[in-house]
Amino acid sequence: MSTTTIALALLLGFAAGVCAGLFGVGGGILFVPTLVALGLGQVEAQATSLLAILPTAAVGAWNQRRYGNLQARTALIVGLVSVAGVELGARIATSVPEHVLRRVFAVLLFAVAAQLAWRAYRSSRRGSHYPGTR
Amino acid sequence: MRLVAIGLAAGVFAALFGVGGGILVVPLLILVASLPPRIATATSLGAIGITALAGVIVYGVRGEIDPAYGALVGLPGAAGALLGSTLQQRLRTTTITYGFALLLTALGIWLFVT
Numbered sequence: 554m555s556t557t558t559i560a561l562a563l564l565l566g567f568a569a570g571v572c573a574g575l576f577g578v579g580g581g582i583l584f585v586p587t588l589v590a591l592g593l594g595q596v597e598a599q600a601t602s603l604l605a606i607l608p609t610a611a612v613g614a615w616n617q618r619r620y621g622n623l624q625a626r627t628a629l630i631v632g633l634v635s636v637a638g639v640e641l642g643a644r645i646a647t648s649v650p651e652h653v654l655r656r657v658f659a660v661l662l663f664a665v666a667a668q669l670a671w672r673a674y675r676s677s678r679r680g681s682h683y684p685g686t687r
Numbered sequence: 688m689r690l691v692a693i694g695l696a697a698g699v700f701a702a703l704f705g706v707g708g709g710i711l712v713v714p715l716l717i718l719v720a721s722l723p724p725r726i727a728t729a730t731s732l733g734a735i736g737i738t739a740l741a742g743v744i745v746y747g748v749r750g751e752i753d754p755a756y757g758a759l760v761g762l763p764g765a766a767g768a769l770l771g772s773t774l775q776q777r778l779r780t781t782t783i784t785y786g787f788a789l790l791l792t793a794l795g796i797w798l799f800v801t
Contacts, residue, residue, distance in 0.1 A: 559759070562756075562759050562760055563759065563760075563763045564763070565760065566759065566760030566761065566762070566763035566764045566767070567763040567764065567766060567767040568767065569760065569764050569767060570763060570764035570765060570766060570767020570768040570769075570770070570771060571767040571768070571770055571771040571774075572767075572771065572790075573709075573732065573764065573767065573768045573771060574732075574767065574768040574769065574770060574771020574772035574773070574774070574775060575728075575771040575772070575774060575775050575778075575783070575786065576709075576713065576728055576771075576783070576786065576787050576790055577709055577712070577713045577727060577728025577729065577730075577731035577732050577735075578709035578710050578713065578731070578735070578790075579708075579709045579732075579735040579739065580764055580767075580768075582710070582794065584760050584761075584764065587760055588753075588756055588760065591756055591759075593753060593756060596751055597751050597752070597753055600742070600746035600747075600749075600751040600752045601751075601752050601753045601756050601757045602757075603739045603742040603743050603746060603752070604739075604743050604747075604752050604754065604757030604758075604761060605757050605758075605760045605761030605764050606735060606736075606739040606761070606764075607736065607739045607740060607743055607761065608761050608762065608764065608765040609761060609764035609765050609767070609768045610732045610733070610735040610736035610739060610768070611736050611765070612765040612766075612768045612769050612772075613729075613732040613768035613769070613771065613772045614729065614732040614733040614736055616768070616769055616772040616773060617728070617729030617732060617772050618729070620729075620772075620776055622725050622726050622728075622729035622730075623726075623729045623730055623732075623733055624722070624726060624729075624730045624733075625733060627690055627716070627720070627722075627730050627734075628730045628731075628732075628733025628734045628736075628737070629733070629734075629737065630690040630691065630694060631690055631693050631694040631697065631712060631716075631730070631731075631734040632694065632733065632734035632735070632736065632737025632738050633694065633737060634690070634691050634693075634694025634695055634698065635694040635695065635697040635698035635701065635708050635712075635734065635737075635738045636698060636737070636738055636741040637694075637695065637698060638694060638695040638696065638697060638698020638699045638700075638701070638702070638708075639698040639699070639701055639702040639738070639741075639742070640698075640702075641695065641698065641699050641702070642698055642699035642700065642701065642702025642703050643702045645699060645702075645703065646702060646703050654703055655798045655799070655801075656798070656799065658700070658703070658795075658798055659795040659796070659798035659799045660795070662710075662791045662792070662794055662795035662798070663791075663792060663795045665711075665714045665718070665791055666787075666788040666789075666791035666792045666795065667788070668714070668718055669714055669717065669718070669784050669785075669787060669788040669791070670784070670785060670788040672717070672718070672784065673780075673781040673784035673785050673788070674781075676780070676781060677781045
């Protein structure tokens with residue numbers, strides 16, 4: 554592996570982490586393509602991405618806890634149930650064509666994005682919508 | 688009960704697309720569980736950590752994880768998460784929400800074109 558490749562991988566990893574910290578996502582959206590670009594197969598890239606997400610999410614959650622923003626009990630419930638959801642998702646994935654799934658989820662994401670933007674717009678017009686936050 | 692539904696949805700999404708469930712957990716915590724955006728993003732990170740840990744154990748046993756590459760992107764990822772979550776404290780709640788809506792739109796477009 555060349556120095557440039559390593560530098561680029563470090564940079565993309567860092568960018569994924571910044572996104573993770575800012576928006577509460579794991580960073581897999583950037584980790585997976587980076588790992589594929591480094592030469593891993595799709596399955597290995599997705600599996601290895603989970604290993605990369607682990608320190609990223611842990612450090613982000615720990616830092617947010619210092620600011621008093623982490624609801625540990627909620628995180629525990631959602632996290633544990635989603636492990637079961639992964640099992641369910643794997644079954645759905647084998648029974649529905651992938652291009653159909655992708656389009657359905659794309660539309661879902663647009664709808665959620667619009668809903669979030671609307672809520673933010675409404676709260677900024679009314680002043681803070683959430684008590685105790687800026 | 689709502690939290691159970693959120694967790695299930697996130698897990699299904701993660702399994703189908705190999706991306707973390709966070710992209711779905713954050714908006715669902717805001718829209719369904721009525722958490723403020725900053726709390727939602729923080730709590731999502733905690734949930735993702737648990738899900739990722741389970742995944743690492745399962746895939747690790749199967750030998751499908753490359754630890755060196757995982758560290759190569761994951762360690763700068765942790766440094767980035769420290770910076771990102773610190774920066775986030777300076778942002779207004781509405782800015783975080785608009786930013787997240789943009790992120791979702793970009794991902795939706797990506798799902799359509801690829």
